Every structure is written in C-alpha cells, then in structure tokens.
Amino acid sequence: MHATTLDRDGLVRLLEVLEVGLVERTRVLRLSLLAALAGEHTLLIGPPGTAKSALARRIHLAFSDARYFERLLTRFTVPEELFGPLSIRALEEDRYERHTAGFLPEAGVAFIDEVFKANSAILNALLTLLNEREFDNGAGRVRCPLISVVGATNHVPEDEVGEAFFDRFLLRLAVEPVSADGFARLLAGNGRNALAACDAGAPPAVPEDLRLPAAVCDALREAAAAVRLPADVLARLAELRVWLAGQQYYVSDRRWVKIAHLLRVAAASEGRAEVAPWDLGLLPSCIAADEAGRQAVADWLACRLGVREALSPPRLTRVVEAFEAQLKAEREANDLDYDESGRLRFSAISHAETLAGAFSSGIGGGMGSEQASALAGEIGDAKGGAGALRMTYARKRRYGALHVTARTTQIDALLLRIAAYQGEIDAQRGALRAWAAQSLWADPAFVDAAQVQLAHTAAQIESLALRAGMARAGFEALPRLDEAGAMPAPVEHEPLPD
Missing domain, CATH: 1.10.30 (DNA Binding (I), subunit A)
Structure with missing residues (x-):
C-alpha cells in the first residue's frame, strides 16, 4: 500500500484478509468498508448472532491509526458510557466537561449495538457527532477523529428522533442468518473461523502494510472530488428521484449529496475518472429502509440501466405497429378497375x-x-x-414504384435505427460484464438481474427487427402498377431520436 495514495491491488489484498472466515458476509463487509472510505456510517439490521459486531471489528482493522470503540446500548445507558465521565476538577472550577479519552469522541471506528434503544438525550448528542464529527464538551466544541460508525439494530423505530438518527446512516444493510448452503460451510469451518463468523473469536491478523493510514483516506476523498458524474448517470438519478416521489418515498437532498459522494469514492477507489451507470447498483442500500423497498429500487434500476427510454421496446413496438397497420390497410384497399390502356373500365x-x-x-x-x-x-x-x-371494382388496389420505394425507404431508416440500438444494447452488456469483473463493490445479484434484463431487451429488439423486415417485404409484394404512380405521404409514427 503506498504511503499517500490508495493502491487498488493492495485494497484487494486487504479485502481478502478481512473476509477470512466470514460466511455470506462479503457483500456487507465490502459495503461497510466503502462507507468508511467515504466517511459515512453503516447500519446493520438483523437478529443477534449474525456477525454484526465481527464486521465492525474488521472494518476497524482496515485503518492503521484509528482507535476502536464499542458499546451495547440499553434504555438504561447513560451518556458517561459513550462520551466519558465528568471531570471532577472541571466541576470544581464550575465547568461541565468530560474525560473523553478512550470513549466515542476520540474513536476512529465505533460499533454501537442496539443504537435505537438509547434515550433521546443520547441520540441527540450522537446526531452532531455522526454528522459534523464534533462533540460539545462543556462550553467548547471539539473536533473528533471519527471515520465511521457501524450501528446495529433488530428493528428501526418510527418516532421522530429515531428517524432523524436513522437518516445519519447512509448505508442500511440487512444481515440475515446464513442460508442452508452457508450453514453447512459455517459448521464445516475450523473453530476459529466459525467463531469469527458468528460474532466471536479472534479477528484475522491484517499486515500493517495493508492497513490504510489517514493520509491515504484523505487522498482518496480528494481524488473522489475530481471524479465526474456523466450526463447519463445524472439523468438516471433524476428519473429515480421522480419515481421515488411517485412511490411516496422521501429522500432528503442531504442524502442525495452523500450518495453522489459515495459513487465517486467507489469509482476513485478502482482508479476510474468517472462514475459508471452500473455503480448505481449501490443505491438500493442507500435509499430504502427495508428489504421490500431495497428490492423495488433494485428492480427499477435493473430495468432502466443500459436502456434508452427513447428507444425502449415499447416505443419501438408502437413504431413497428404503425407500419404493420399501414401495410394491412394498403393490402386490403380496393381500387377502381383499369383496362389495358390504364383507363377506368x-x-x-x-x-x-x-x-x-x-x-x-x-x-x-x-x-x-x-x-x-x-x-x-x-x-x-x-x-x-x-x-x-x-x-366496376373487380380487384385490389395497385401501387406504383414511387409508392413502394417510399414505404421501403422509410422502413430501411427504421431498420438502421433498430440495428444501431441493437449495437448499443450489445455494448451495454459488454460494459456491464467488464465493470462487474473489475468492481470491488458490485452486488452479484444486481449484476445478474441487470444482465437478464438487457438480454430480454435484446431479444425484444431482435423480434421487432424481424417484424419490421416482414413489413418491408409486405410492401415490396404489393400489387404493382406499370407506371411509377404517385408519391405517398410518409407513415406517421412517434419520432425516434438520433
């Protein structure tokens, strides 16, 4: 690991060490570390005994010069347990100050279990500490070296103070008991690893050269500030914001700003100069408060990423249907009968x-x-x-060469648009594969869902190309006049972008 810059290979090795012994917790650990790199906080939501505290301890091991603080809160917890005891000498001098050494105000990484069980006085004090990294100690406000807080809870309360505190955690991650396959691997592991996976036991030894000093974290955040948010990413974020509003789901402006920062940090940590559309796969855990909400956001993103709405299959379908309807009308149209000289019979x-x-x-x-x-x-x-x-009306209408050429030329232009869009979809599928192969933060489930959606879109576009080709052949096969005939008006349909 370089002294002042983040080395991606070193970060990969660090993650490999931190993940030793964990079962089905890789995704949670990586996102918690990403939040810490961005200077944000993570809330782990799940039952006891699911390695929540083990994850927090491992996040602490990633940083070389950060103190660790851990506390389980109850309704009887007093401020002294988190912020330190009152100074007797200060009281003698009429000052209300605390000894903060060894407590939360001087911690770099902290784990607070059952965060919502504390009383409102403690939660209110934590709000300033988590958001501004400052602590009011007596008459003065002191700067805190806090990197990240990992909170844990079984459930999220709905009271006003609880919601405000909940909003301070940018990432909300569900931590469930291991699956049936994971259960077998959990028990098959050796004692040390199994205990570590179950929230106990000695954490892995992280080589000092892999741990992240403060200078590296500062350099990463400076690099993230220069990472660009491309127009297509900004457009998707704006569309998601509108969609969430329609779902009666409020996301504060502050949270959107923090989300953008997290996306930039994710890109910078992988050596990229701009955020990729697929980085938006991080958003479900940043936005939704429960699993149903996370899945809804993930489904929306999987359907929208890599797909241009202006050339989406529903819109292209309406265009193809316009040509099919015109062909049907022209095939079924009757016409006046003409004799051999071209005169009406x-x-x-x-x-x-x-x-x-x-x-x-x-x-x-x-x-x-x-x-x-x-x-x-x-x-x-x-x-x-x-x-x-x-x-007499003894036969179907016949069409001149100008008419048929006009129709086929218009469909040829449509086919070129469809072919170009097929190329776009293929390129997006390749881009997603390449991004997933190098991303440290990708969610495999989200990647799979996006690939399935892109494959489905590609199949729809291919079907529309075949239908447009059949319509073209239908216009070519229309009954013909011997002469050129008249030029028809173009088939009317929704305009398509370039």
Whole structure:
C-alpha cells in the first residue's frame, strides 16, 4: 500500500484478509468498508448472532491509526458510557466537561449495538457527532477523529428522533442468518473461523502494510472530488428521484449529496475518472429502509440501466405497429378497375335492367318480376334503348414504384435505427460484464438481474427487427402498377431520436 495514495491491488489484498472466515458476509463487509472510505456510517439490521459486531471489528482493522470503540446500548445507558465521565476538577472550577479519552469522541471506528434503544438525550448528542464529527464538551466544541460508525439494530423505530438518527446512516444493510448452503460451510469451518463468523473469536491478523493510514483516506476523498458524474448517470438519478416521489418515498437532498459522494469514492477507489451507470447498483442500500423497498429500487434500476427510454421496446413496438397497420390497410384497399390502356373500365347497364331491379325489389307495388321486366322494356324502348354506364371494382388496389420505394425507404431508416440500438444494447452488456469483473463493490445479484434484463431487451429488439423486415417485404409484394404512380405521404409514427 503506498504511503499517500490508495493502491487498488493492495485494497484487494486487504479485502481478502478481512473476509477470512466470514460466511455470506462479503457483500456487507465490502459495503461497510466503502462507507468508511467515504466517511459515512453503516447500519446493520438483523437478529443477534449474525456477525454484526465481527464486521465492525474488521472494518476497524482496515485503518492503521484509528482507535476502536464499542458499546451495547440499553434504555438504561447513560451518556458517561459513550462520551466519558465528568471531570471532577472541571466541576470544581464550575465547568461541565468530560474525560473523553478512550470513549466515542476520540474513536476512529465505533460499533454501537442496539443504537435505537438509547434515550433521546443520547441520540441527540450522537446526531452532531455522526454528522459534523464534533462533540460539545462543556462550553467548547471539539473536533473528533471519527471515520465511521457501524450501528446495529433488530428493528428501526418510527418516532421522530429515531428517524432523524436513522437518516445519519447512509448505508442500511440487512444481515440475515446464513442460508442452508452457508450453514453447512459455517459448521464445516475450523473453530476459529466459525467463531469469527458468528460474532466471536479472534479477528484475522491484517499486515500493517495493508492497513490504510489517514493520509491515504484523505487522498482518496480528494481524488473522489475530481471524479465526474456523466450526463447519463445524472439523468438516471433524476428519473429515480421522480419515481421515488411517485412511490411516496422521501429522500432528503442531504442524502442525495452523500450518495453522489459515495459513487465517486467507489469509482476513485478502482482508479476510474468517472462514475459508471452500473455503480448505481449501490443505491438500493442507500435509499430504502427495508428489504421490500431495497428490492423495488433494485428492480427499477435493473430495468432502466443500459436502456434508452427513447428507444425502449415499447416505443419501438408502437413504431413497428404503425407500419404493420399501414401495410394491412394498403393490402386490403380496393381500387377502381383499369383496362389495358390504364383507363377506368366501365360496364354498360341498361335502363331496363336498372328498372327491373328496382321493380323486383318492391318498387312496383308487388308487381312480379316478369311484369317488371316487361314494363322496364317498354320504358327502355320509349327512351330509344339508351343504357347507363357504371364503374366496376373487380380487384385490389395497385401501387406504383414511387409508392413502394417510399414505404421501403422509410422502413430501411427504421431498420438502421433498430440495428444501431441493437449495437448499443450489445455494448451495454459488454460494459456491464467488464465493470462487474473489475468492481470491488458490485452486488452479484444486481449484476445478474441487470444482465437478464438487457438480454430480454435484446431479444425484444431482435423480434421487432424481424417484424419490421416482414413489413418491408409486405410492401415490396404489393400489387404493382406499370407506371411509377404517385408519391405517398410518409407513415406517421412517434419520432425516434438520433
């Protein structure tokens, strides 16, 4: 590990050491460390005996010059247990000060178990300490070296003070008992590792050259400040904010700023100059307060990342359907019959036939067909035998070369757009694979969900390309006129971006 800069390979080795003996806790440990690197706090939510305190102790081991403080809170906990006892000498001099040495105000990393069981006086004092890194000691306010607090709780209260304290934890991570597969591995481990995984036992020995000094953490945060948030990432964050508002889920402006900082730290720790769209996979644990909310945010992100809304399958489907509907209408359209010279074809019908038809339909007041024909004949003879001409509709409409070319040219432009979008989706799938392969903070479940969604989108786009191609072939097969014919108006559809 370099003295003043964060070496990614050294960070990888550090994570490997910290994860020794843990079962199904890699994701929680890594996110807790990322929060600490960003100067943020983590809340672990889960039942007792699920390695929450073990995770906090390991986070402490990542930093070379940070003191560790740990305390279990109850409703009977007094401020002296967290902030230190009152100074007798200061009281004699009419000052209300505490001896903070060895207590939370002088800690670098702290673990506070059952954080919401403390009374409101303690929680209010913690608010300033967690957010501003300052502690009011007597008449003065002192600066605290706090890097990160790892809190633990079984449940989150809904009272006003509890919600304010809850908001101080940027990451909220569920810690559940190990799965059936994890249970087998937990018991199969040796005693030391099994105990460490269950919140007890000696933590792993971290070589001093892998531990992070304060200078490295400061340099990382300076590098993170220069990391760029690209336009597409900002657009997704704005869309997510609107979606959350529609779900009646409030996220404070302060939290959004902290989220952006966390994304930049994640990128900087991996040596990247800008945040990738896939880094937004960190957001579910930053936004939601429970597992259902986290899953809802993760599902929204998996469906939206890597997909351009302007060229989304639903929108492209409506465009393809417009061409299909136009083709259907043109296939079914009747037209006037033309003779070999291209003139309208007429057939003669006599007045007698017309009247006979009318009389036989009842106009003749019940007259028989023979009588009607005879009467019509007499009328026709009286008019000199002149007949009427009528147009015939004996065939489907035919189209000139200009019409067909206009239709196929328009579909060719659509097919080019679809092909370009197919290329975009393929590139996004490759980018996601490359990002996941090098990311230290990626959630495998989120990566899998995003890959499935992109594969589904690619299949939909391929289907639309086939349908558009079939529509093109349909226009090519329309009945033709010998001459060029007229140029039609373009098929109307939703505009597509470049």
